Amino acid sequence: MCSSLFYWEEGAEEEKNMESGQKYRKKVITIIFIVCLLVFAGQYAQIKRPVLVNTQGRTFETAVVIEILRDNLQNDGSRAGDQIVLLRLTSGNQSGQALEANCPNGMLFGTVCEPGKKVIVISSQIKSLEIHTVYSLDRSLPILLFVGVFFLLLCLVGGRKGVKSAVALLITFCCFLFLFFPMLLRGVAPIWAAVYTSLLILVITIWLINGSTCKALAAGTSAFGGVLTAGIAAGLFGYAAGLSGYNVSNIEALMFIGQSTSIDVGQLLFAGILFSSLGAVMDIAMDVSAAVDEMHRLKPEMQASALFTSGMNVGRDVMGTMASTLILAFFGGSLGIWVLDYVYALPYLQLINSNAIGIELMQGLSGSFGVIFTVPLAAFCSAWLPKWLGRR
Incomplete structure (x- = not known):
């Protein structure tokens, strides 16, 4: 009876070790597959894009509003025309410098500037002439914050599968950026490019989870x-x-x-x-x-x-x-x-x-x-x- 119990425990231990080894091999294969996929995508995405618009001498930089030099606020509370503001750039070659900029009064571009507000500035240089225009409010922090909270909740609530879902979502984004768009520029028909990309996303997402x-x-x-x-x-x-x-x-x-x-x-x-x-x-x-x-x-x-x-x-x-x-x-x-x-x-x-x-x-x-x-x-x-x- 004791010998039978010993052999049963030994067999259970061997089975447990085999299952552990299989799980380990699956993890290794998964990591290797993802690494190979990322390397291939990185090489495939190395494609020269056509120059459709001349952007030479134009950069987008972050800045902080220091002072409103000329406001566009009217007596009735409406705004007409543009603001002239004093900014301090916080990125780029001119970081730390105070510059005068124009802030358009538009629905799609520009914003209502106030001292201390963080904005995005278009810095254009044409020979010796420099022009600075407020493009929009700096939304980088709230966007990244909400994305981070989303992934955090996904991992906390979903547990291990939530982590896998987050990884699958990131890989899905990479598939569009490094596979689908380069396929279009390489001449692959959009329909077939979408079919190939959808199939890859399906395989990766369902396999990971x-x-x-x-x-x-x-x-x-x-x-x-x-x-x-x-x-x-x-x-x-x-x-x-x-x-x-x-x-x-x-x-x-x-x-x-x-x-x-x-x-x-x-x-x-x-x-x-x-x-x-x-x-x-x-x-x-x-x-x-x-x-x-x-x-x-x-x-x-x-x-x-x-x-x-x-x-x-x-x-x-x-x-x-x-x-x-x-x-x-x-x-x-x-x-x-x-x-x-x-x-x-x-x-x-x-x-x-x-x-x-x-x-x-x-x-x-x-x-x-x-x-x-x-x-x-x-x-x-x-x-x-x-x-x-x-x-x-």
Whole structure:
């Protein structure tokens, strides 16, 4: 009896050591993969950008307002014209110097200067002439503070998975900055660049959070299928309604970029729809896959067909709110357009046939199609993949 107990304890210890070794190897592989990805992205992003605007001699610097030399405050409390202010630069080659600057009175540029206020200054030098203009309020600190609080709460509330989510979010940002944008400048079609980037983001995010499991494979597969569905739906919608990436409001600026680079600006709209639907599709795919995996863990005897039915029931509950989330997100992003159309009481035929409204509807509905299609795909993959692969 004692010898049997000894061998049992020895076997349990060996199994524990094997599991610890597997976890260690997974961590090492993950770190190596991320390092290799970052090195590749850093090399791939080494691309020469076209010079579209001459910015020679112009820099953006931080400064502090010392004194208001000429104010633009009127007797009725309104402001007209520009302020002339005295600033002390806190960055750049002229840091510490006091300089006179012009502060525009605009909604998009400039601000209302007061002594002690931190601002951003455009310093332009043309031969011996120096011009300093207040660009905006210095928002760096509050922006970085809110970003830091967000990541801190994500890690505190989410624990280890929260930390992994934060890492995945940073890698997602790097994918856009060092992969997607360089791909566009290298001549890759925006649609295909978006597909490749979305696939990489899906793999990294789901793998980091859930590891190499059937649950992660099912979620990733179904999410990618949902994203492709959103892209196909957008393409069909655009073809039927005569909408393209050349109907957007900032097409003049995009056309200028298209003439100076190899970017097909007409595809940017549809590439953006893929990215817009990616988050919602990945969310619902993970919800359904996790629910089915948990049911199988609690009741291993459940048949795949029963798991599929349960996954569909969970997906239907999430699907309605997720589709509403996408619609409301696009509605909120274009709220100014809707308010203008409502106040001006545009007639129905003008409203429904305007490019702006058509594009907003195409974005919201295409993303919702992706969400709807993801539900049965996630339920099917999470129910049947473990059976085919023989593991969870």
